[in-house]
Amino acid sequence: MISLADLQRRISSGALSADAAIAQSLEAIGAHEKSIGAFVCHSETVRAASDGPLRGIAVGIKDIIDTSDFPTEMGCPAIYGGWQPRADAPVVMMLKQAGATIIGKTTTTAFAANDPPATVNPHNRDHTPGGSSSGSAAAVGAGMIPLALGTQTGGSVIRPASFCGVAAIKPSFRMLPTIGVKCFSWTLDTVGLFAAGVRDLAQGLSAITSRPELLPGAAMQTPRIGVVTQDFAGAPETASGEALRIAAMAAERAGASVRTLPLPQIIAQAWRIHSVVQFFEAHQAMAWEYRANYDAVPPLLRARLDETLGITPAAYDDARSIAHRARGAVDELFKEVDVLLTFSAPGAAPRGLASTGDTRFNRLWTLMGVPCVNVPAYVADGGLPVGVQVIARFGNDAGALKAARFVEDALARG
Amino acid sequence: MISLADLQRRISSGALSADAAIAQSLEAIGAHEKSIGAFVCHSETVRAASDGPLRGIAVGIKDIIDTSDFPTEMGCPAIYGGWQPRADAPVVMMLKQAGATIIGKTTTTAFAANDPPATVNPHNRDHTPGGSSSGSAAAVGAGMIPLALGTQTGGSVIRPASFCGVAAIKPSFRMLPTIGVKCFSWTLDTVGLFAAGVRDLAQGLSAITSRPELLPGAAMQTPRIGVVTQDFAGAPETASGEALRIAAMAAERAGASVRTLPLPQIIAQAWRIHSVVQFFEAHQAMAWEYRANYDAVPPLLRARLDETLGITPAAYDDARSIAHRARGAVDELFKEVDVLLTFSAPGAAPRGLASTGDTRFNRLWTLMGVPCVNVPAYVADGGLPVGVQVIARFGNDAGALKAARFVEDALARG
Numbered sequence: 001m002i003s004l005a006d007l008q009r010r011i012s013s014g015a016l017s018a019d020a021a022i023a024q025s026l027e028a029i030g031a032h033e034k035s036i037g038a039f040v041c042h043s044e045t046v047r048a049a050s051d052g053p054l055r056g057i058a059v060g061i062k063d064i065i066d067t068s069d070f071p072t073e074m075g076c077p078a079i080y081g082g083w084q085p086r087a088d089a090p091v092v093m094m095l096k097q098a099g100a101t102i103i104g105k106t107t108t109t110a111f112a113a114n115d116p117p118a119t120v121n122p123h124n125r126d127h128t129p130g131g132s133s134s135g136s137a138a139a140v141g142a143g144m145i146p147l148a149l150g151t152q153t154g155g156s157v158i159r160p161a162s163f164c165g166v167a168a169i170k171p172s173f174r175m176l177p178t179i180g181v182k183c184f185s186w187t188l189d190t191v192g193l194f195a196a197g198v199r200d201l202a203q204g205l206s207a208i209t210s211r212p213e214l215l216p217g218a219a220m221q222t223p224r225i226g227v228v229t230q231d232f233a234g235a236p237e238t239a240s241g242e243a244l245r246i247a248a249m250a251a252e253r254a255g256a257s258v259r260t261l262p263l264p265q266i267i268a269q270a271w272r273i274h275s276v277v278q279f280f281e282a283h284q285a286m287a288w289e290y291r292a293n294y295d296a297v298p299p300l301l302r303a304r305l306d307e308t309l310g311i312t313p314a315a316y317d318d319a320r321s322i323a324h325r326a327r328g329a330v331d332e333l334f335k336e337v338d339v340l341l342t343f344s345a346p347g348a349a350p351r352g353l354a355s356t357g358d359t360r361f362n363r364l365w366t367l368m369g370v371p372c373v374n375v376p377a378y379v380a381d382g383g384l385p386v387g388v389q390v391i392a393r394f395g396n397d398a399g400a401l402k403a404a405r406f407v408e409d410a411l412a413r414g
Numbered sequence: 415m416i417s418l419a420d421l422q423r424r425i426s427s428g429a430l431s432a433d434a435a436i437a438q439s440l441e442a443i444g445a446h447e448k449s450i451g452a453f454v455c456h457s458e459t460v461r462a463a464s465d466g467p468l469r470g471i472a473v474g475i476k477d478i479i480d481t482s483d484f485p486t487e488m489g490c491p492a493i494y495g496g497w498q499p500r501a502d503a504p505v506v507m508m509l510k511q512a513g514a515t516i517i518g519k520t521t522t523t524a525f526a527a528n529d530p531p532a533t534v535n536p537h538n539r540d541h542t543p544g545g546s547s548s549g550s551a552a553a554v555g556a557g558m559i560p561l562a563l564g565t566q567t568g569g570s571v572i573r574p575a576s577f578c579g580v581a582a583i584k585p586s587f588r589m590l591p592t593i594g595v596k597c598f599s600w601t602l603d604t605v606g607l608f609a610a611g612v613r614d615l616a617q618g619l620s621a622i623t624s625r626p627e628l629l630p631g632a633a634m635q636t637p638r639i640g641v642v643t644q645d646f647a648g649a650p651e652t653a654s655g656e657a658l659r660i661a662a663m664a665a666e667r668a669g670a671s672v673r674t675l676p677l678p679q680i681i682a683q684a685w686r687i688h689s690v691v692q693f694f695e696a697h698q699a700m701a702w703e704y705r706a707n708y709d710a711v712p713p714l715l716r717a718r719l720d721e722t723l724g725i726t727p728a729a730y731d732d733a734r735s736i737a738h739r740a741r742g743a744v745d746e747l748f749k750e751v752d753v754l755l756t757f758s759a760p761g762a763a764p765r766g767l768a769s770t771g772d773t774r775f776n777r778l779w780t781l782m783g784v785p786c787v788n789v790p791a792y793v794a795d796g797g798l799p800v801g802v803q804v805i806a807r808f809g810n811d812a813g814a815l816k817a818a819r820f821v822e823d824a825l826a827r828g
Contacts, residue, residue, distance in 0.1 A: 068702065083500055086493075093701035177698050179597040186593060211727050284591050287507035288482065313625050317809075395731075 001166065001196035002028070002146040004057055005203045005216075011056045018048030018056030022101050025058035028144045029103075037119045038129075038139035041070055042104025052099020053207040060139045060148040062132075063105040064112050064182035065089045065191075074182050075108040075117060075132075078296040079289055089180025091149065091191050091208070098207040103145060106135030109356060111286065112151055112184055115298035116356050123165060124382045127349040130160030131356030133194070137164040140194040147204050148194040153184045153278060155345070155362025157192035158389050161374035162344035163357065165385030167408070168194045169201045171397050173369030175209065185281040187320075188274075188366050198373060198405045205397070213398045220402040225251055226261030226337035232268035233360040237347030239380035240361075244343055247377040247388040247407055251341070254410035261337060267364065270326030273319035274363040279308035280316040323367050327394070330368050334393040339403040341390055344374045348384035365389070371397040373404035377411055415580065415610035416442070418471055418560040419617045419630075425470045432462030432470030436515050439472035442558045443517075451533045452543075452553035455484055456518025466513020467621040474553045474562040476546075477519040478526050479503045479605075480594035488596050489522040489531060489546075492710040493703055503594025505563065505605050505622070512621040517559060520549030523770060525700065526565055526598055529712035530770050537579055538796045541763040544574030545770030547608070551578040554608040555799075561618050562608040567598045567692060569759070569776025571606035572803050575788040576758035577771065579799030581822070582608045583615045585811050587783030589623065599695040601734070602688075602780050612787060612819045619811070627812045634816040639665055640675030640751035646682035647774040651761030654775075657792035657800040658757055661821055665755070668824035675751060681778065684740030687733035688777040693722035694730040737781050741808070744782050748807040753817040755804055758788045762798035779803070785811040787818035791825055 010016035066085035107117035112132040119134040121127040122142035129138040133150025141164030161168030176191035206214035252258040343361040374387040392400035424430035480499035521531035526546040533548040535541040536556035543552040547564025555578030575582030590605035620628035757775040788801040806814035
C-alpha cells in the first residue's frame with residue numbers, strides 16, 4: 001500500500017516531487033485497476049498542487065460525492081448515467097484546499113445501499129471488497145492510491161476496510177460535511193477516510209479539517225480498553241472472534257488495561273431501531289428515485305424500500321428518542337474506559353460478489369455518531385484480512401486515532 | 415389572501431374543482447406578479463392532482479430548493495443561471511405525494527443570504543418584503559398562492575412573513591428534510607411554510623409530513639405564555655413593541671396567563687455565537703462558489719464571507735457547546751410556560767430594496783431548533799404589517815400551532 005505519511009515526508013524533504021507522487025499512483029492504477037475495478041472513472045492528466053499539506057496525494061472519491069470535474073453516477077447509471085454536478089461537495093473542496101489531487105471516482109453500491117458493483121477484493125479476487133464504499137477500500141488496499149473518501153450509513157466504511165486490510169476512520173458525526181453527498185439517511189450518513197495505516201489517516205484527517213489536535217503525536221500510553229462483543233447483534237464468525245482476541249491480547253501485552261464491558265439494555269434497543277431511522281429517512285431522501293424512477297432502482301435496494309414503506313412518523317420519533325437516550329448511555333461508558341474495542345465485521349469478506357456483507361457490528365456506532373477506526377488485526381484463510389474497530393467518545397477523534405495507533409503498534413510487535 | 419383550509423373545504427365538498435383552484439392561483443399571478451415580482455419562473459400549464467389532501471393547492475418553492483421540472487438558480491444566475499437539477503428535493507416530493515401542484519419558483523436573496531432580489535412588499539411597494547424567502551412571503555401576502563416553501567438560517571422565514579402580513583412556521587429543526595436545499599449552514603438551515611393563517615399552516619404541514627397530530631383541533635385553552643424581549647438583541651422599533659404589547663394584551667383578555675420571562679445568560683451567549691456557527695459552516699458549504707467563483711458571488715454575501723474567513727475549528731466547537739447548553743436552558747423555560755411570545759422582527763419592513771432587514775430577533779430561535787410561528791398582529795404607518803412569533807419546545811410543533819391559533823383568534827376578537 002502507499003503510505004500517505006511516507007509520501008508527505010519524502011515530498012517535504014525534497015526526496016520526491018509532488019508530481020512524481022501523483023505519477024506513482026497513476027502507474028499503480030495502470031497496473032492494478034483492470035483486475036480490481038475500483039474506479040468508475042479516473043483522470044490520466046491530473047497534476048499535483050504546488051502547496052498544501054496534501055500536495056502530491058492522489059485521492060479517490062466515492063461516486064455518490066459531487067465533483068465538478070468528474071461525473072457522479074451514484075452507482076446507478078440507469079438514473080444518474082453521465083450526471084455532472086455543478087459544484088464540488090464541501091469535503092472535496094476541503095481536500096483541494098489542502099492541496100490534494102482528485103484522481104478519480106471510486107465504485108459504490110447503488111446509492112450506497114446493497115446492490116454491489118463489480119469491484120473485487122484486492123487480497124482474493126473471488127471475494128467481495130465489501131461495501132458500500134467498495135472502490136475506495138479496494139483502491140487503497142490494492143496500493144493504487146494513498147487516500148480515499150467513503151461514507152457509512154450502516155457499516156460502509158469500517159466493514160470494507162476490514163475486508164480489504166486497510167485502516168479507515170468514520171469520524172464523529174458531521175466532522176466532515178455531508179453536503180453534496182447523495183443522502184440516504186441524514187441522521188446516519190457519515191463521510192470517512194481510507195488509508196494504509198492509522199498515522200496516514202490522522203495526517204489526512206488533520207489536513208482536511210485544519211484540526212492540528214488530530215495530528216499523530218505519540219500513540220496513547222496504556223489506554224483503558226473496554227472490549228464489547230455486541231451480543232445483541234449475534235455471534236461473530238471464527239475469523240472475527242480471532243481478530244478481536246488477538247488485538248485485545250496484543251494491547252494488554254503492550255500495557256493497556258483491557259476488560260470486557262457489558263452494554264446496557266438501551267444500547268441494544270438502539271441497535272434494533274437503527275433501520276427504522278435509516279429507512280424512514282431513506283423514503284424521504286430517495287423519494288424522487290423511488291417514486292419517479294421505480295423501475296430503474298436496482299433490485300436489492302428497491303426490495304428494501306418496498307419492505308419499509310409503512311414506517312410511521314410516530315415510530316420514527318420513538319426511534320430517535322431511543323437513539324438519544326442510548327447516546328447518553330454510551331457517553332457514560334467512556335467514564336470507565338478510554339476506548340471500546342469490537343468487531344469490524346462478522347468475519348472475513350464473503351465469497352462472491354452477490355453481497356457486500358453484513359452491517360450488524362457497525363450500525364449501532366453509526367447511529368451513536370462516535371468515531372470508529374478500523375485496524376487490520378488478522379489474516380484468515382484465503383489471505384483475507386480481518387480488522388477490529390477502536391471506538392471513542394463523540395468528538396474525541398484524536399483519542400480514537402491515538403488508541404488505534406496503540407493497537408496497531410501492539411499488533412505489529414506481535 | 416387565499417386560504418388553504420378554505421380551498422380544501424370547498425374542494426372536498428365539491429363546491430370547487432381542484433383544477434379551478436389552481437386556475438384561481440394562475441389568474442391571481444396574472445393579475446399581481448408583474449407589480450410584485452415574487453416568482454423567478456412559473457408554469458401556466460400545471461394541472462391539479464386527482465387526489466391527496468393538497469390537491470388543488472398551488473405551491474411556490476423558494477429557488478434554492480431543487481425541482482426536477484423547473485430550473486433552480488439559487489438567487490444567483492451568475493453562477494447557477496439555467497441550472498436544472500436532476501431530482502426533486504425530498505420536501506418537494508412530500509408536497510407532490512400530498513397532491514400539491516408546484517406552480518413555480520419564488521425569488522430568494524442570493525444563496526439565501528443578504529443580496530436582495532427585486533421583489534417588493536405587497537402591502538407597500540416602496541418597501542422590502544424581507545428575505546431571504548422574499549418571493550414566498552410576497553406571493554402568499556399578495557394573494558397569488560395559498561402555500562409557499564421558504565428556508566430560515568437566521569430569520570428568513572419569520573421576518574418576511576412579519577413584513578408581508580402572512581402566517582408562517584419554522585418547524586422544529588429537521589422536521590422537514592433539507593436534502594436538495596442549497597446549504598448555507600447545516601446546523602441552522604430549516605425549511606418552513608407560508609400561508610394565509612395559522613389553520614392553513616397546520617393543514618399544510620400535517621399533509622406534507624403525514625403527522626395528524628398537527629391538524630388544527632380547537633385552539634389551545636388558556637395557554638401559559640412567557641413574553642420575552644430578547645434584550646441582548648437590542649431594543650425593537652416602536653412598531654414591533656406595539657405588536658408585542660397588543661398581542662400579549664389580547665391573549666390575556668382571551669384568558670391566557672401572560673408573564674414576562676427573563677432569559678438566562680447562556681441563552682444570550684447562544685445568541686452571540688449564532689454567526690460563528692453560521693459562517694464556519696458557510697465557508698465549507700459555499701466553498702466551491704467562494705473559491706472557484708469568487709467574482710460571481712454577489713457583493714453583500716462576498717463581503718460577509720471575506721469578514722468571517724478566520725473562524726477556527728476550536729471557536730466553532732466552543733460555539734456548538736454553548737448552543738448545546740442553551741438548548742437545555744430553553745427546555746427548562748418550557749417547564750414554566752407552554753409557549754414564548756416575542757418580536758418577529760425589529761419593526762415593520764424597511765423602506766427600499768437595499769436590505770431585507772435584520773435577523774436579530776430570529777437567529778437565537780433558529781439555533782435552538784424550536785418551532786416558531788409568525789402571527790400578524792399590528793399594522794404600522796404605510797399599511798405595513800408587523801407580526802409576533804409564538805415559540806414552543808423542540809418537537810412540540812402541534813403546541814406552537816395551537817397557541818399561535820389562540821393568539822390569532824384573540825387578536826381577531828380585538
